[in-house]
Amino acid sequence: MYKDMKQISSVKEGPTPSHAVISGKGRIFVFDCLHTDGTLITPQEILIVLQRVRTILDYEPIGDCVPILTHGDRTTWANNYLRLQEISEKNRETIRIIESSSIVIAFDENEPQSYEEISLFCVNGDYHSKWGDRSSTIIAYKNGRFACVGEHSAYDGTISVSYALFVQLSMYETPEPDWSSTDTSKVVALKELKFDLDVELQKEIERTKVECDRRRNDVIVTHDSFNEYGKDVIKTWNLHPDSFVQVIMQLAYAELHKEIASTYETALMRHFYNGRTETLRSCSSEVYKFIQIARESKSSTSEIVTSFRNAVNHHNHMMNEARKGHGVDRHLFGLWCIAHENQIDVAEFFDDPLYIKSGGGGNFILSTSTLGYSTNVGFVAPMTLDGYGVFYTITSDTIYIQITAFRDSIKTSAHKFNETFQRQFLKIKRIMEAVNNSKL
Structure with missing residues (x-):
């Protein structure tokens, strides 16, 4: 067409x-x-x-x-x-x-x-x-x-x-x-x-x-800015700004919904000729361990910071791998397309409930992307009824965030997620500063 x-x-x-x-x-x-x-x-x-x-x-x-x-x-x-x-x-x-x-x-x-x-x-x-x-x-x-x-x-x-x-x-x-x-x-x-x-x-x-x-009113959109700090402060902690935001986003989702979520983050592959994107599945084992420690009342600030750093650094490593073409989702999508275009039976794997629950087939609960380091933000609707779209840009002193959700979902709330997100930024800042001050 x-x-x-x-x-x-x-x-x-x-x-x-x-x-x-x-x-x-x-x-x-x-x-x-x-x-x-x-x-x-x-x-x-x-x-x-x-x-x-x-x-x-x-x-x-x-x-x-x-x-x-x-x-x-x-x-x-x-x-x-x-x-x-x-x-x-x-x-x-x-x-x-x-x-x-x-x-x-x-x-x-x-x-x-x-x-x-x-x-x-x-x-x-x-x-x-x-x-x-x-x-x-x-x-x-x-x-x-x-x-x-x-x-x-x-x-x-x-x-x-x-x-x-x-x-x-x-x-x-x-x-x-x-x-x-x-x-x-x-x-x-x-x-x-x-x-x-x-x-x-x-x-x-x-x-x-x-x-x-x-x-007309199917999609709810929030637009907000976190003004307490931005990439300049994050870099003083020797952490990558995008990975930092992604891990805090995972913590915010867990705080609000008491569970973890399959997550899609866009990984750009522009250094390849005609390269487009790969999927970074940013809800990793390291992120899950951090969430468990951060939400455990008996955890020390040192333990939280150590697990947080591990999660952020692992995310940054996986992003670099995805940009090199080492991801799995585009490969799997290519196999699906070849089967579909040649009228070959699609492998049962693609209909497996666990594959779908992991986000496969466009079923990620969190559909996310960093849109660079300017003040301009964009957004799309969530992939699933009970999912979110989370999009952000990071400047020197501010993080601009747009969150989308479907109005018909009885589970999600874009505004509550945004509020929880902002609280976690403050929480992590307090913890990072407490650990740094203890070393002085």
Whole structure:
């Protein structure tokens, strides 16, 4: 149905797309970011284009809302995608323009008041205007706040975070333009993209609207920051920041749920050609031993710190092994794919209850990832109904954390997990300082 397409090329390879797409209230517009002479349009000219679109959205009716079809279940959307293309050449060209555009900006009518609301509206905001299969879409909320949402099958999710960071930094580094200065001799053409729709697709649009409204509040998202310390302090303890956070996360889960959890952490394999990711199963025997000691009232601070260091260092070692390609999950997934694609019976191992309980087959209770060392955080929904998504970035003095959970789960609570997580950071800091002070 859908395949990755290379849109960016070198100068020798020929021209690349230079158009941008703006969507809002179920309508889609396109304009070219280059003048006919090949020069870039100016920020002032972009502002005029955005103002023109905003005026249309404010004073004209809602559009046909075709983008909402991309938010249906994948099989249904695949069928609707083919149907759209079959109806007319115009539709095929419209889809090509959307998919190949250099950037997509979606106007969302919501007005979030916090980072948590910004995150929630990424998930349950304006479905009518976001083309779900786009690898990256910048969301502009009505009150001037921004977010970035993307479908990252074609690349590592951390690239979206880096992309947003580069945009952020460029805004800091580039002086604000003189908005009153505009070259009126050059007019940027703006065109609205419209689809040919039959009765069947019109019904599908209405059905998908109902489906999206029903699922609107399925996912709970928290956005918080731990401000007591960050990687600078962690490094003074000679511990790796990511491994440090992962082990504390395991302790937090055990404190809240009185059990351990199968855990997925993304291990990047970018030093391999076309390398993507491997799974680090970070709930190790060393972590389990630490949790037992940390939760035992008779344990001394020295015992807790020793077991904590062992768990953190083991995690760091296993992360390095996973990055070298020594993990098991991608190998097993490859075997499963080969069997499936060649219509060979899949090994019984993949249906074994213990394999599933360990997280196999996309059943990890904790789906986690570190997203680098900036202030930009991202998230996805949990893998399982009674699971969590835990995503974080670590700066010099702060740890930014986003946690997701399903509202229908009677077991999980994203907010309680976040509170417990923060308490464990403080607990470990007190213990580490107590041991260090005793050595003075």
